[in-house]
Each structure stands twice: as structure tokens, then as C-alpha cells.
Amino acid sequence: MPRPTIEEVAALAGVSRSTVSRVVNGSSSVSSDALAAVHDAIARLGYAPNRAARSLASRQTHAIGLVVPEDTTRFFGDPFLASVVAGISSRLADSEYILNLLIASDDPDGKMTRFVRNGGVDAAIIVSHHASDSFVERIAEAIPVVFGGRPATVRTSDIIVDVDNLTAARDAVAHLIALGRTRIATITGTMTMSVSVDRRDGYRAALADAGLQPAGEIDGDFSEQGGAEAARRLLAQDEHPDAIFVASDLMARGAIGVLRSAGLRVPHDVAVIGFDDSPLAEASDLTSVRQPMFTQGEMLAGMVIDLLAGRRPEPLTILPTELVVRGSAPAV
Amino acid sequence: MPRPTIEEVAALAGVSRSTVSRVVNGSSSVSSDALAAVHDAIARLGYAPNRAARSLASRQTHAIGLVVPEDTTRFFGDPFLASVVAGISSRLADSEYILNLLIASDDPDGKMTRFVRNGGVDAAIIVSHHASDSFVERIAEAIPVVFGGRPATVRTSDIIVDVDNLTAARDAVAHLIALGRTRIATITGTMTMSVSVDRRDGYRAALADAGLQPAGEIDGDFSEQGGAEAARRLLAQDEHPDAIFVASDLMARGAIGVLRSAGLRVPHDVAVIGFDDSPLAEASDLTSVRQPMFTQGEMLAGMVIDLLAGRRPEPLTILPTELVVRGSAPAV
DNA sequence: GAAATCTGTGGGAGCGCTCCCAAGGCAGTC
DNA sequence: GACTGCCTTGGGAGCGCTCCCACAGATTTC
Numbered sequence: 001m002p003r004p005t006i007e008e009v010a011a012l013a014g015v016s017r018s019t020v021s022r023v024v025n026g027s028s029s030v031s032s033d034a035l036a037a038v039h040d041a042i043a044r045l046g047y048a049p050n051r052a053a054r055s056l057a058s059r060q061t062h063a064i065g066l067v068v069p070e071d072t073t074r075f076f077g078d079p080f081l082a083s084v085v086a087g088i089s090s091r092l093a094d095s096e097y098i099l100n101l102l103i104a105s106d107d108p109d110g111k112m113t114r115f116v117r118n119g120g121v122d123a124a125i126i127v128s129h130h131a132s133d134s135f136v137e138r139i140a141e142a143i144p145v146v147f148g149g150r151p152a153t154v155r156t157s158d159i160i161v162d163v164d165n166l167t168a169a170r171d172a173v174a175h176l177i178a179l180g181r182t183r184i185a186t187i188t189g190t191m192t193m194s195v196s197v198d199r200r201d202g203y204r205a206a207l208a209d210a211g212l213q214p215a216g217e218i219d220g221d222f223s224e225q226g227g228a229e230a231a232r233r234l235l236a237q238d239e240h241p242d243a244i245f246v247a248s249d250l251m252a253r254g255a256i257g258v259l260r261s262a263g264l265r266v267p268h269d270v271a272v273i274g275f276d277d278s279p280l281a282e283a284s285d286l287t288s289v290r291q292p293m294f295t296q297g298e299m300l301a302g303m304v305i306d307l308l309a310g311r312r313p314e315p316l317t318i319l320p321t322e323l324v325v326r327g328s329a330p331a332v
Numbered sequence: 333m334p335r336p337t338i339e340e341v342a343a344l345a346g347v348s349r350s351t352v353s354r355v356v357n358g359s360s361s362v363s364s365d366a367l368a369a370v371h372d373a374i375a376r377l378g379y380a381p382n383r384a385a386r387s388l389a390s391r392q393t394h395a396i397g398l399v400v401p402e403d404t405t406r407f408f409g410d411p412f413l414a415s416v417v418a419g420i421s422s423r424l425a426d427s428e429y430i431l432n433l434l435i436a437s438d439d440p441d442g443k444m445t446r447f448v449r450n451g452g453v454d455a456a457i458i459v460s461h462h463a464s465d466s467f468v469e470r471i472a473e474a475i476p477v478v479f480g481g482r483p484a485t486v487r488t489s490d491i492i493v494d495v496d497n498l499t500a501a502r503d504a505v506a507h508l509i510a511l512g513r514t515r516i517a518t519i520t521g522t523m524t525m526s527v528s529v530d531r532r533d534g535y536r537a538a539l540a541d542a543g544l545q546p547a548g549e550i551d552g553d554f555s556e557q558g559g560a561e562a563a564r565r566l567l568a569q570d571e572h573p574d575a576i577f578v579a580s581d582l583m584a585r586g587a588i589g590v591l592r593s594a595g596l597r598v599p600h601d602v603a604v605i606g607f608d609d610s611p612l613a614e615a616s617d618l619t620s621v622r623q624p625m626f627t628q629g630e631m632l633a634g635m636v637i638d639l640l641a642g643r644r645p646e647p648l649t650i651l652p653t654e655l656v657v658r659g660s661a662p663a664v
Numbered sequence: 665g666a667a668a669t670c671t672g673t674g675g676g677a678g679c680g681c682t683c684c685c686a687a688g689g690c691a692g693t694c
Numbered sequence: 695g696a697c698t699g700c701c702t703t704g705g706g707a708g709c710g711c712t713c714c715c716a717c718a719g720a721t722t723t724c
Binding site: 337338339349350353357381382384385386387388389390391 | 679680681682683
């Protein structure tokens with residue numbers, strides 16, 4: 001038996017196509033008799049509207065794109081993104097929207113951008129935005145967009161869910177200072193992302209507060225390998241740092257590996273603080289800045305739904321962070 | 333400027349709608365003059381076909397569903413699934429297909445199943461299949477399906493990419509035996525999944541080969557917490573095991589935590605082998621069975637594409653595994 | 665009691681594409 | 695030179711839905 005069409009439902013229910021459409025779309029002006037008959041017919045036929053036909057007629061797709069300007073491996077390897085996506089997916093599950101995964105950098109020829117701009121999705125959630133990602137602007141011109149994390153350049157119309165990275169970083173580094181550390185370095189994330197800039201600035205601010213000089217700022221590219229490489233360069237300096245603030249747990253893990261194989265003890269010789277408080281942090285006994293990633297995902301999805309429903313969500317939401325103290329930078 | 337339609341492209345190129353359609357869909361019988369004119373018009377207009385219209389007319393969606401019968405948190409928390417999805421996404425990127433993420437257990441009312449059955453996607457990739465997931469059969473009735481890992485019940489028509497879990501587990505346990513361990517326990521995955529059964533059977537086979545008795549088989553549910561709980565129960569026995577074969581790295585990490593806080597040394601008192609060789613294993617110096625997860629994802633996606641192109645992929649592909657020896661169960 | 669308003673309903677006209685059939689042009693064949 | 699075939703092309707007829715307009719009948723208004 002092929003899929004029933006709206007016409008067949010109408011015939012069974014003894015009403016017109018239009019009435020069935022009204023019922024399916026929850027329109028008000030349908031008599032209770034007709035309503036019941038249609039519901040009955042739908043149930044008996046196992047009817048579900050054809051998405052393509054619906055999209056074509058209504059010019060909506062009922063799909064939301066998750067745009068990730070990272071390569072696939074990084075996307076799935078990064079616990080931060082994993083949690084955000086989990087939150088998004090969870091929130092979308094009890095909506096009528098479907099999630100399309102759009103990994104941008106697997107997309108050299110712009111297939112994805114074209115897809116998005118050509119009505120592939122009704123709206124997009126963009127996470128992990130880099131300054132160089134020009135396609136993002138072209139997407140935002142075409143459809144509603146919500147950002148997870150502040151984009152590199154903010155337009156007034158942008159809707160953003162973020163954490164206060166600057167303050168979070170500043171507090172983390174203040175903890176290091178309270179521990180008595182004086183030669184504090186940082187391993188930053190990719191500097192084309194504002195999240196990295198903010199955390200670096202927080203680091204600098206905390207040092208300035210205490211009258212200390214930076215003991216090194218190195219880009220670790222948000223990858224484990226990058227973190228390791230950054231640590232290596234930090235150790236190559238005249239005097240190695242006695243504390244490192246690392247802008248992600250993943251990089252911190254890479255860095256700690258290098259420190260240990262150089263014979264340095266954590267936290268005795270070098271205290272380390274990470275960022276994200278991912279499962280990794282707990283496993284590695286790493287002091288880390290917790291940010292509510294799952295919640296961020298949920299909010300992102302909720303806002304897109306609001307936007308599509310014609311509501312106007314808060315343009316900027318700042319989520320709280322918290323320093324989770326563990327062995328790598330213990331309590332004072 | 334609104335999106336151009338095929339009709340406008342045709343007008344600009346001085347040909348008919350049909351000819352444009354032929355060009356767009358790569359049909360052969362188009363003169364080179366027409367071909368060039370159409371390509372030129374497409375480029376000048378920035379034309380891209382409307383997916384909805386195309387789907388409606390052709391009865392294809394050009395979307396592939398990734399069906400994951402797990403809850404969102406587990407899905408993203410599990411490095412195995414992450415790598416498989418990375419592989420899928422990577423392979424799909426240079427095809428014309430879009431990936432739809434369908435997290436099944438966020439789906440109490442069957443919205444997802446209905447979506448899939450009602451032409452939401454052209455085909456599905458199903459990973460992490462449980463015996464109780466009856467909806468999978470209903471999906472497979474409606475559209476082509478490819479399985480990552482052997483499903484609980486195999487039909488002859490099924491297309492599967494798997495690893496030889498039994499042999500892999502057997503070899504891992506043999507390694508433990510070679511280490512001189514005699515009280516060897518196992519923490520299994522969810523027993524409704526064939527992957528768990530196979531690994532358990534491999535464990536039993538290795539013990540039988542050596543004439544040893546099992547020192548405990550406990551279901552750890554493929555979660556870190558489950559692994560920890562299983563370890564706790566193992567330790568509650570009269571005599572604790574001197575080796576544990578754990579069916580995933582994630583569970584192994586949970587188990588090792590419990591062992592350590594019980595004052596047991598790994599591997600001195602208890603040797604541990606995990607499964608997946610995820611980044612976790614390296615971080616925790618865990619001996620583990622490596623399986624090519626990314627490759628598995630790539631193959632899965634490739635097979636779906638083949639299937640949709642009318643080709644007939646190998647029904648069963650078995651990928652190789654390898655024991656990666658690290659500190660938790662060192663070389664003999 | 666006629667006009668005005670409000671229900672609830674049906675059907676036409678698309679949405680932008682693919683598929684099929686028919687027709688024109690051209691070469692080759694007897 | 696008429697006939698057959700092939701290649702290329704155009705246009706009609708949908709795909710299954712939503713949106714809009716119109717219309718009947720019930721209800722209100724003066």
C-alpha cells in the first residue's frame with residue numbers, strides 16, 4: 001500500500017482536501033464533527049503529510065541546520081561541541097523540526113552554503129565561528145541564524161548565546177595567582193575565534209590585576225596536538241612557567257602529557273587549569289572552568305524555534321560559569 | 333532577488349525547461365551548444381534546484397538518515413559513535429547527500445519513525461542497534477538500510493559493516509592469560525546488542541581454550557557509570573579478579589577509577605583491557621582493542637550511496653581489529 | 665425582515681521540479 | 695527521392711500540498 005495522500009484522507013472522512021489540511025495544521029475553524037472524522041481517517045490510513053509537497057507549497061522545510069565550521073574530526077572529537085549538539089538535539093526532539101548536520105569545512109565547493117541559501121533549511125544554528133568564515137554572513141543574509149558563542153564580528157541583529165569568557169578566564173587565572181604562582185603562561189584557542197580572544201584577555205586582565213607579566217601566550221588551536229606543541233614551546237623558554245591557563249580541556253590534556261614527559265610534576269612544578277569541564281577534565285583530575293554546554297545547546301534550539309514562530313528571543317544571553325577545582329590546580 | 337527557477341534559467345539560456353533539467357541532472361542527450369548556454373545561465377543566475385520541488389517530482393529526498401537508538405547524551409559521549417559519525421559525514425560530504433541526525437530515543441511518540449517511513453530520507457544508516465528496537469524493522473521495510481555493527485536479528489537482505497568482535501575479544505583475553513592471569517572477569521556491554529554478546533563469547537572462548545573458569549560477567553551498559561558499578565560488584569566477590577576484559581574504553585575508565593579507589597593497582601593487582609582504542613585509551617594508558625571506526629563510517633556511507641545508485645554492495649564487510657598494548661595490560 | 669456579519673467549507677491555482685511522449689531535424693539506407 | 699532510424703528538443707501532465715477566494719447557511723444587527 002502506497003502512502004496515503006491528503007486527498008484520500010479527505011475522501012474517507014467525507015470532507016474536502018482543505019478541511020483535512022486545516023486539521024493537520026491545527027487551524028481553528030473546523031467543526032468538531034469534521035475534526036473527529038478527519039482524525040479518525042488519519043489514524044485508519046496512517047497518514048502523514050508529504051514533506052516535499054508541504055515544503056514546496058508553504059516554502060518552509062521544517063528543518064534546522066547546524067552549521068559547524070570545523071572539520072569532521074575536530075567536531076566530534078571536541079567534547080564542548082558534543083555537549084552543545086546534544087543539547088540542541090534534545091530540545092529539537094520535542095519540536096516538529098529535524099536537524100541537518102552541516103559540517104562546513106568538508107565543503108570545499110560551497111555545496112553546503114548553497115544548500116542553506118537555497119532553502120535547504122528554515123534557519124541555522126552556527127557554533128564555533130571563525131573570523132575567516134565569510135560564508136556565515138551569506139547564510140545570515142538568507143535565513144534566520146542563531147550563534148553559539150559570539151561570532152567574530154557582531155551585527156546588531158545577531159542572536160547569541162554565550163558565556164562570559166573573559167571573566168571566567170580572569171577568575172581561573174586569579175586562582176593560579178592565589179596559589180602563589182608568578183610565571184603564568186596561557187595556551188590559547190584559535191585566535192580567529194572571539195572565545196579565544198576573550199579568554200586570552202581575561203588571562204591578561206588577571207595578571208595585570210596582580211601586577212604580573214605574562215610568561216608566554218601560545219596558540220594551541222583547540223586541538224590536543226596543538227596543546228602539546230604549545231607546551232613544548234613554553235618549555236623551550238629560558239625559565240619554564242609554573243602555571244598554565246589552557247583555553248580547553250583537550251589542549252590541557254595534550255599539554256600535561258608534554259609536561260610529564262619533561263619530568264615536570266603537575267601541579268607541583270606546573271599548575272594547570274583547563275576550560276569546559278568536560279568528562280576529560282574529571283578523568284585527568286584537571287581543574288577546569290565549567291560552562292553549561294548542554295544548556296547552551298538547548299537554548300540555541302529553543303531560540304531558533306521561537307524565531308521561526310515569529311517570537312523575538314533575547315539578542316544576547318550570557319550563561320554562568322564556575323571554576324571546578326581539582327588536583328591540577330588545587331584549592332589554596 | 334528571489335531564487336531563480338528552472339524556467340528563468342531556461343529563458344536566459346534560450347532553451348526549454350526540459351533541457352535545463354537534463355543538464356542539471358547530467359543526462360547525456362544534450363548538444364554541446366545547449367550545454368554551454370545552460371551552464372552559463374546557471375552560473376550567471378546562481379541557480380540551484382529547489383529541493384522540495386525536486387523531491388516532490390522525483391520522489392527522492394537526497395537525504396540520508398543516521399538513526400541512533402541511543403539517547404543524545406550517550407550518543408555524543410561515546411567516542412566510538414563519534415568516530416563512526418565522523419567517517420559517515422566525511423564520506424557524505426563529497427556526495428550529493430545531506431545527513432539527517434535521527435536520535436531515536438529522544439522520540440517517544442515515534443515522530444522519527446514516521447518521518448523516516450514517510451519519505452523523510454532516501455535511506456538510513458543504523459548504528460548501535462538493540463534487540464528491542466522494533467522500529468528498525470519498520471524502517472527497513474520502507475527504505476534501504478545499512479547497519480553499522482550486526483543487528484540483533486539478521487535478515488538475509490541486510491547490509492552490514494562490522495568487526496570480528498568475537499575473535500578480537502578472544503585475542504584480548506588470550507593476552508591477559510599470557511600475562512599469567514587466572515581470575516579473569518569481563519564487563520560486558522548492553523546484552524541486547526550483538527556486539528556485546530560477541531565480545532562476551534570471545535571472552536568465554538579464550539578462557540575455555542586455556543581451561544580457565546570465568547571470574548565474573550557483569551553488564552556495564554556501555555556507560556562509564558555502568559563500568560564503575562560493574563567493577564564495584566566484581567570487587568564485592570570473595571576473591572577479586574586479577575584481570576578484567578572490558579567491552580569499551582568508556583566502561584574501562586569507570587572500572588579503573590573504582591579499582592584505584594579500592595587500593596588496587598593497575599596492572600599489578602588487576603590488569604585491564606578495554607575496547608575501541610578511543611582517545612580515552614591513550615589518555616588512560618589503557619590496553620585496548622583498536623577497531624577502525626572512522627573507516628567503518630566511511631564505508632557505511634559509501635554503501636548507502638551505492639545502494640541508492642542501484643549498485644549492490646557486499647552484504648557483509650568485516651573490518652580488522654588490533655590489540656594496542658599499553659600499561660594497563662603490558663606486553664608479556 | 666432585509667442587510668450585514670460570521671461561521672465552516674470546497675475548489676482553483678499554483679509551488680518548481682521530473683518524467684514522458686511527440687515532433688522536428690538530420691543522416692543513412694534501399 | 696521516399697523511407698527508416700537516431701538524436702535533440704519542447705511542452706503537457708502531474709507530484710501532494712498550502713493558500714486564497716468564494717459561497718452557503720447560521721447568526722446578528724438596525
